[in-house]
Amino acid sequence: MIARHFISLAALLAATPVLADTPLTLSETEQAAPALPRILAPRERASLENRILAERLDTIIPQIMREEGIDLWLLVAREYFEEPVVATMLDAENMHARRRTILVFHDPGEGKPVERLTVSRYGLGGLFAPTWDPDKQPDQWQAVADLIAARDPAKIAINSSDLYQFADGMTLSQYDKFMQALPPAMHDRIVSGENLAIRWLETRTPSEMELYPTVVRLAHSVIGEAFSRKVITPGVTTASQVQWWYRDRLMALGLDPWFHPSVAIQRQGAKGMIEGDEVILPGDLLWTDFGITYLRLNTDTQHLAYVLKPGETEAPAGLRAGLANSNKVQNFLTRAFKVGISGNDALAQARKDAIAAGLDPSIYTHPIGHHGHGAGPSIGFWDNQKADPRGSGPIRANTAWSIELTSYAAVPEWGGQRVDFRTEEDAFFDGTTVRYIDGRQTEITLIPSD
Structure with missing residues (x-):
């Protein structure tokens, strides 16, 4: 039995698709079902992590100590x-x-x-x-x-x-x-040493940003598998089974989650998010929140998928418009980034612009990097859309962010039901522009039901 177990595990790992060491770059376009990048062996990871740590100590520490007068x-x-x-x-x-x-x-x-x-x-x-x-x-x-x-x-x-x-x-x-x-x-x-600690943790170096697109691509690839017929059989698979598939998949890949993945359902006629042992059905709008840690960097992603009804070839127009609304809120937020303004100021500006455009936003964006909910100023919280002490710090250049937010919209095809279009994508602020690290979702993923 032990031998069969090892054969089974080896077969699972051997079946994992890999790419050559082709470096990825920051991209505004997200691939729908990207191939899985090659995952480094432990010794390779250690060598790379040590090199980057040495660079960080050599460059960041002198700068922040001298600028802070310590x-x-x-x-x-x-x-x-x-x-x-x-x-x-x-x-x-x-x-x-x-x-x-x-x-x-x-x-x-x-x-x-x-x-x-x-x-x-x-x-x-x-x-x-x-x-x-x-x-x-x-x-x-x-x-x-x-x-x-x-x-x-x-x-x-x-x-x-x-x-x-x-x-x-x-x-x-x-x-x-x-x-x-x-x-x-x-x-x-x-x-x-508050400012030293925050600045050490929030600052991303050029070497880290060379790696980050591959780290985020890994997460996007796993989400692409989760939101497919490889994992989901409509009428059979439950939301909780997809959650635990994530955990099994990461264990097989030698990767770590930094939180337990979330999977939930929004359904015509049902109130709010449905989770747990609920079976996924045709016509459901699925949501996932998923994050990994790799090479000391974290990802945090929320995507949407729609389970096609028999005969459908696309999601209802009201659902597609809802995701487009959240993309617009993303645009308002990323345009609000400026060096030196507080997270609270960015929140207020983005909300003002989104509401003026007729949108119904909720913004709860946070820094990301060494930690999933990283060091630096927060930009809103889901339970507080006003100024918060945790958002009082300045936005700085060379920082990474999880652009996390939602917009609410009535969906005509669902009888005007109010639907929550949550989205979250990782991005980098260079001091001038916010760019997505591996693109962002602009189209709802489609899962066939037959």
């Missing part, structure tokens, strides 16, 4: 309790912090390189220079205090923030130990 940035993590920033600074072979991992960035000024140090029992992939010898100084916190005192920084940033979870990594116990060891005369030099 002389020293202290990061503390513990094994299996990595704070969000440290987790993105671990090399591919160090999957977790070891015991207590302390990272220090120090800018000596005068154009000298930023020091990258680790006050830890173990090294860290050659990216941070080890500075602690426990045989000479058994107290790790005292070793940190001595290192800082020797460099005499004017501003010492620690990750503490009430607003952003990404910048709140310093726990109370570690803060207390640190402050006990730090000379009292330096206590008033402690400042929040």
Whole structure:
């Protein structure tokens, strides 16, 4: 039985279509059922992830520290309790912090390189220079205090923030130990590293953006399979079965979801979204929300599909118009992006323009990158279409976004029923223009019923 199991798994993997290493680029056009790009083996992934991490440390850290006026940035993590920033600074072979991992960035000024140090029992992939010898100084916190005192920084940033979870990594116990060891005369030099944490996480480098189209294409390809007769047999398949097909498919491909996929049905005469063990029928409008993590980058996509009734060759005109309305809201939102304005300002402008055009929008767009719901200012929430403290931060160049929103419309073919046309596509803002990373859905996917 064991042998048969391995043969079955091997057959599944062998059946996976692959492409050559053809680099993809940012595109405004989304393919309806794209082929699956080649997925790298673990060693290839690790090599690529380490190279990009080194580039990020070399380029982003000096820029943000100098622009924010920070002389020293202290990061503390513990094994299996990595704070969000440290987790993105671990090399591919160090999957977790070891015991207590302390990272220090120090800018000596005068154009000298930023020091990258680790006050830890173990090294860290050659990216941070080890500075602690426990045989000479058994107290790790005292070793940190001595290192800082020797460099005499004017501003010492620690990750503490009430607003952003990404910048709140310093726990109370570690803060207390640190402050006990730090000379009292330096206590008033402690400042929040909130902006450093957000900017480190939200900034996308050219190397990452060379990879991102392939990462998003992988997600689009899997969605294309899910919304097809390969997976869905109308009158038989349930919404929950498609959800779990996603999970099985990703496991076979060696990919990870960052949330459990969603699949739901909107149906003429039925109220709202129908989920769970409901059987998919001809005439249904299907919705999915699906995201993967690959090469330390995340995707977040929502697509729509229509199950054709016998004799139909396209979705009803009212459904097609509904998706077109959501595409218009996308256009209003992406045109509102400007460097330096807040997420709240972009939300207000996009809603004003969409409503003036006769649309009924709800916008809940968020940054994406190292995390699915990434660091940076939010642009609306599904339950709050007004200004929010989490949307008060500035929109910056070289950031990636999940353009997530919906518009509501009455569908004549469904007796004027109000339908929710949710859409979500990943995009990149270069400081001037928002471009989709692998296109966006402009036509409802069709699933034959016979």
